[in-house]
Amino acid sequence: MNSITASARLWIANPLAIHTNADEDARGGLVIQSGKIVEVVAAGQQPIHFDQQFDASRHVLIPGLINTHHHFYQTLTRALPAALNKELFPWLQTLYPVWAGLEPDMLHQATRLALTELLLSGCTAAADHHYLFPQTLTDAIDIQADAAREVGLRVTLTRGSMSLGQDDGGLPPQHVVQSEATILADSERLISRYHDASEGSMVQVALAPCSPFSVTRDIMLASAELAAKHQVRLHTHLAETLDEEAFCQKMFGLRTVDYLDSVNWLHNRTWLAHGIHFDANEILRLGAAGVGICHCPTSNMMLASGICPVKDLEAAGSPVGIGVDGSASNDCSNLIQETRQAMYLQRLKYGSSSVTHQDALRWATQGSARVLGRDDIGTLAVGKQADLALFNLDELRFSGSHDPLAALLLCGAHQADYVMVAGHWKVEKGEVAGVDIGALRNSHQQAANRLAAKTN
Numbered sequence: 001m002n003s004i005t006a007s008a009r010l011w012i013a014n015p016l017a018i019h020t021n022a023d024e025d026a027r028g029g030l031v032i033q034s035g036k037i038v039e040v041v042a043a044g045q046q047p048i049h050f051d052q053q054f055d056a057s058r059h060v061l062i063p064g065l066i067n068t069h070h071h072f073y074q075t076l077t078r079a080l081p082a083a084l085n086k087e088l089f090p091w092l093q094t095l096y097p098v099w100a101g102l103e104p105d106m107l108h109q110a111t112r113l114a115l116t117e118l119l120l121s122g123c124t125a126a127a128d129h130h131y132l133f134p135q136t137l138t139d140a141i142d143i144q145a146d147a148a149r150e151v152g153l154r155v156t157l158t159r160g161s162m163s164l165g166q167d168d169g170g171l172p173p174q175h176v177v178q179s180e181a182t183i184l185a186d187s188e189r190l191i192s193r194y195h196d197a198s199e200g201s202m203v204q205v206a207l208a209p210c211s212p213f214s215v216t217r218d219i220m221l222a223s224a225e226l227a228a229k230h231q232v233r234l235h236t237h238l239a240e241t242l243d244e245e246a247f248c249q250k251m252f253g254l255r256t257v258d259y260l261d262s263v264n265w266l267h268n269r270t271w272l273a274h275g276i277h278f279d280a281n282e283i284l285r286l287g288a289a290g291v292g293i294c295h296c297p298t299s300n301m302m303l304a305s306g307i308c309p310v311k312d313l314e315a316a317g318s319p320v321g322i323g324v325d326g327s328a329s330n331d332c333s334n335l336i337q338e339t340r341q342a343m344y345l346q347r348l349k350y351g352s353s354s355v356t357h358q359d360a361l362r363w364a365t366q367g368s369a370r371v372l373g374r375d376d377i378g379t380l381a382v383g384k385q386a387d388l389a390l391f392n393l394d395e396l397r398f399s400g401s402h403d404p405l406a407a408l409l410l411c412g413a414h415q416a417d418y419v420m421v422a423g424h425w426k427v428e429k430g431e432v433a434g435v436d437i438g439a440l441r442n443s444h445q446q447a448a449n450r451l452a453a454k455t456n
Ligand SMILES: Nc1nc2[nH]c(O)nc2c(=O)[nH]1
Pocket: 071, 088, 092, 210, 211, 214, 237, 240, 299, 325, 326, 329
């Protein structure tokens, strides 16, 4: 049943519940063929034709979740004692010297682990923001591209950068920053080597100067120019904390959105991680420009950064998605749990009756797809890629629940039973195809121990 040939028509039949982000009645399920959704089946109906059937009557079916911001390498510095209980700036200042010791094998392990963890949580596409390039790790994005191919998720690999060190008034120590020429040459190389803009693409590249306090104005401007030339997306951290806002005022004499505008980033190929500290007028400007926002609720609570005004941004026109953020400020890579966190944190801001489980699922699927500039994923409809997650409600935490879709978030689902990417089963009966989880756990922990030992 579970090995399907590309041309066979597989009917995912009669799910217990389904969330599609589309109006069509899909209660009879979906038909998958050649990596795409080819038919949506109404309640009580059968497909026109099918070769195989997957009985989904005990599963909640949703579009594969899409993660719009991560730092995979940070899985190596989870719950690091020196970095506990800190706000963003001191937290970063503690971790920069540790991260500076990152080696190629460590990054490979970290990327595999983060992607596998995401996959198990129902995630089928992920963006990573990698901004550390020590001398021995100049091919960081190549390492990530290899690991992503091995695991089989769709990825948007962002070529991050830091160019403003302490000597020039920035936050990071001088030894973790790179020259603008190096950053731009590598960015151009990576775009031509990996960026695939076609429908169903498995790898896309975006340019991602790290944050106002770690990059120069010049690299923001040059990245915008390069991204326009190749029509790739731009990504950065913005308006995460009040410290950052004070930095922008002092360094550039501008608030964050004015700064963004001044470097030619205020348009619909840009998405921002966090996006918390905006005033009403800035929200309208971001929305009118179509700037995307990645909401990272757990990280924002962990670093006490604030609450993203998700509903106001959406109402203004910004695509809004969800991100787990790096695993040093979350500290896990579980997107279904992050979706639950988003629902509850946004309820604190807007009230329980204004934020539904459907809203949160929409942000983590269709919203995230829009944030990444993709219209081929995030929705269960004919013509879309066959990226799906199926959860059963067999665990004790679901017992006594009545609305299966609401139960998924309210009862705290944390692991998918089946996950499909581009028509291929990647998780079956809760197990990741072709991955020895125990071996991955061991080798990753050893890499983490080696990294931590370098600064002890
Ligand atoms: N949550 C995070 N914020 C950041 N800002 C910045 O410059 N780096 C980071 C980061 O790693 N996490």
